Amino acid sequence: MSFRENLQYLRATHAMTQEQLALMLGVSRQSVTKWEAERSYPEMDKLLKMCQIFDCTLDDLVQGDLTTKVPSSAVQARASALRAAAGGPPQDVCGYDEHMRSFAWKISWGVLAILVGVALLIAIEGWAEAKAPTLEALGLIPLFAGIAIGVAFILVAAFQHTEFQRSHPYIQDFYTAEDRQRTQRMFAWLLVAGIALIFAGIVAVGLTDGMDELTQMEMTAVMMGCIAAGAWCIVYGSIMLGRLSIANYNDAREQALAESDEGKVIVGSDAAALRTLYTDEQICELLGVTEASDAEIERARARIERKRRKDQITSGLCGIVMIAATIAGLVMLFVPGYQTPFFWLAWAVGGLLCAVVAIAVGTFVKDQPSR
The missing domain is CATH 1.10.10 (Arc Repressor Mutant, subunit A)
Structure with missing residues (x-):
């Protein structure tokens, strides 16, 4: 028995359309059509998801004969609930929202870590120049640590996002008007907060004219800290707003x-x-x-x-x-x-x-x- 025949039988016994199965798997209906026409083959994560939906083993699904298997009442009830979810308002069946929230968190904290490393470099160099010139090189430690942590966050987020895109090439838009309005309000507040923090840091540095060099370096470090916090607000808010664009x-x-x-x-x-x-x-x-x-x-x-x-x-x-x-x-x-x-x-x-x-x-x- 072929995978094609098993899939067609399972869909028929569960009274499930291609559109409903596609929505549960996070693919387009055309992908399911190609699987049943044997013009392409699903990836492993999709096969495992189908095994969960139809309560079967991978070997049975791919190489076995499931046409003789009668689905249990529990499986039919679960399939009925999944069909109802697929036939009702669109839902996040692929975990897209959770993934994008994690992506926004990692990218924004990566940017923050790099900028905080720069702020600590300036603060330590200013202190060392005034108090202990031989310790100026210590400022490189938080700088490189911040860069390493920030790059690690960003690279991990980028790799995870690429893998998610590969595993889920198609997402149905499930966000409601209320979700969009709430996110737009959050972005507006974060954008204003980010700009205010950056502006406050710049103003603080401008007020140090005429002060001693140590004070100027300290305020420059404070400015970089404000820029780091402002960048976090803007980057996080932008990615959270951008995630709404499923298209x-x-x-x-x-x-x-x-x-x-x-x-x-x-x-x-x-x-x-x-x-x-x-x-x-x-x-x-x-x-x-x-x-x-x-x-x-x-x-x-x-x-x-x-x-x-x-x-x-x-x-x-x-x-x-x-x-x-x-x-x-x-x-x-x-x-x-x-x-x-x-x-x-x-x-x-x-x-x-x-x-x-x-x-x-x-x-x-x-x-x-x-x-």
């Missing part, structure tokens, strides 16, 4: 397909290469429809290529900008004659330039649809 999450599947090994690499805007990489069925799946006209499919292909092209340009330019910022920051940190406690501004300026680059590419790089 953007699903659109990332387009980029993943463009970079996958399933098709040829697109050169320029060659229409034949686009057709090789994206079949009509893949385009329909990305559009979230069963069928689409030839004109709609071609427009979708062109849109995918334009997005891929702009993303490549933006990534390349931002990479160059941040490499230059890193070189400048290291020079201002370690090279005699250029050393300054404000070396961290190199990365701040680099981040702002990357934002400018992204806006400029989106505005001025002309769309060139495939021919």
Whole structure:
């Protein structure tokens, strides 16, 4: 007995539609259709989830014969509850919200750790310069510790997010209007708090004019602490607000397909290469429809290529900008004659330039649809 026949039988005995099963697994209905047509095969995490839903073993599901198995009343009751959930208001069956909250937490605390390390460096250097010049190098300990902790948080969050996207390529939008309003209010408060903290830190430094050097260094450290707290508020609030855009999450599947090994690499805007990489069925799946006209499919292909092209340009330019910022920051940190406690501004300026680059590419790089 094949996996296809087992899946069709299990769906039939549980009176479950392809849409309902897809929602429980966090995939599109087209994926279930392909599994039952033996045009593709589910990943391991989806197979294990199906074993939980249908109360069977992995071996039985993949290689056994489940057509002779009568589902128990408990299994039928659980399946009925799952169908009711799938047929009612959309629900977070993939744990997307929990994952995005964890992602926002890790990224924001990673940024905070790096900036706090810079603040401690400035504070220790200021104290050491006035009290014990031989201990100035101690400031590098909290700096590198902050960078290590921050990078660890950010990398772990990035890897986990990539894995989640791979495991859940499609998410149904389950957020309600109340969820959106609550998150927008939270973001507004966090944004105001973040800007206020940064502004307060800058003002505090401005008030130290005419004071001794130690006081100025201490207030500079306080300013960096305020900037760190403000950055945490802004980064956390932005990611929490961005998580509501399920459409953007699903659109990332387009980029993943463009970079996958399933098709040829697109050169320029060659229409034949686009057709090789994206079949009509893949385009329909990305559009979230069963069928689409030839004109709609071609427009979708062109849109995918334009997005891929702009993303490549933006990534390349931002990479160059941040490499230059890193070189400048290291020079201002370690090279005699250029050393300054404000070396961290190199990365701040680099981040702002990357934002400018992204806006400029989106505005001025002309769309060139495939021919």
